[in-house]
Amino acid sequence: MQDSERKRYKNVLIMTAVPIERDAVQRGLERADADGIAVRVAGVGPAAAAASTAAVLAKGSYDLVISAGIGGGYPGRAEIGSIVVSSAIIAADLGAETPDGFSAVDELGFGSARIEVDPELAGRLTDALRNADLAAVQGPALTLSTVTGTAATAERLAARIPGASSEGMEGFGVAAAARQFGIPALELRAVSNPVGPRDRSAWRIPDALQSLERATTILAEVLR
Numbered sequence: 001m002q003d004s005e006r007k008r009y010k011n012v013l014i015m016t017a018v019p020i021e022r023d024a025v026q027r028g029l030e031r032a033d034a035d036g037i038a039v040r041v042a043g044v045g046p047a048a049a050a051a052s053t054a055a056v057l058a059k060g061s062y063d064l065v066i067s068a069g070i071g072g073g074y075p076g077r078a079e080i081g082s083i084v085v086s087s088a089i090i091a092a093d094l095g096a097e098t099p100d101g102f103s104a105v106d107e108l109g110f111g112s113a114r115i116e117v118d119p120e121l122a123g124r125l126t127d128a129l130r131n132a133d134l135a136a137v138q139g140p141a142l143t144l145s146t147v148t149g150t151a152a153t154a155e156r157l158a159a160r161i162p163g164a165s166s167e168g169m170e171g172f173g174v175a176a177a178a179r180q181f182g183i184p185a186l187e188l189r190a191v192s193n194p195v196g197p198r199d200r201s202a203w204r205i206p207d208a209l210q211s212l213e214r215a216t217t218i219l220a221e222v223l224r
């Protein structure tokens, strides 16, 4: 695709869950001397994220919404410090438990637990991150209301959602609000911990925040 043909995003909203993520994103934007990109705090979890994002979108005009923050990385897909760029944003626990296992809302006929992402934008961002020597992975970004805390749950999710790369608690909420306003969404997760058995000593939050800051600088250059 010619550079002149690609879609431009001029007014972008980035939603983070907590202030330390917002500050990392702001630092990244300052380094890129970015304009036209607003950053707001959404709160933790999909419901808070959806409500906060909808409230911001109701008051402004945006052409892209991004859920950004730290997150879990699925072993073998996204290691600590790497960046996951969503290929799709998936509400991984939105469905019903049945005697035969989990049924997603899609199978139940109540809408969809999957929001697609512009593949051209996701691919271009992933390439740009890699060119800047960041470990970047493109894959499904999962949203759950409950952080995964066992190997069995991590394995079950990875088996059900091929390529599952990151886990967070806000992406689907942010993207669902954006969809309501007819705006495309993207999720960006800097990996702070492996998805699996609960081990708080394995968290690398400062490293992930640093990756998030660097990734935001590149993001701003890609969107420009």
Ligand SMILES: O=C(O)c1cccc(C(=O)CC[C@H]2O[C@@H](n3cnc4c(=O)[nH]cnc43)[C@H](O)[C@@H]2O)c1
Binding pocket: 017, 018, 044, 045, 069, 070, 071, 072, 073, 144, 146, 147, 148, 149, 167, 168, 169, 170, 192, 193, 194, 195, 198, 199, 200
């Ligand atoms: O207490 C725990 O074992 C635990 C493990 C990971 C994360 C948490 C949180 O409460 C953090 C919630 C916050 O951070 C994002 N996040 C970071 N890592 C993950 C994860 O592995 N799975 C889901 N969310 C994660 C999340 O988006 C929230 O904003 C507690």
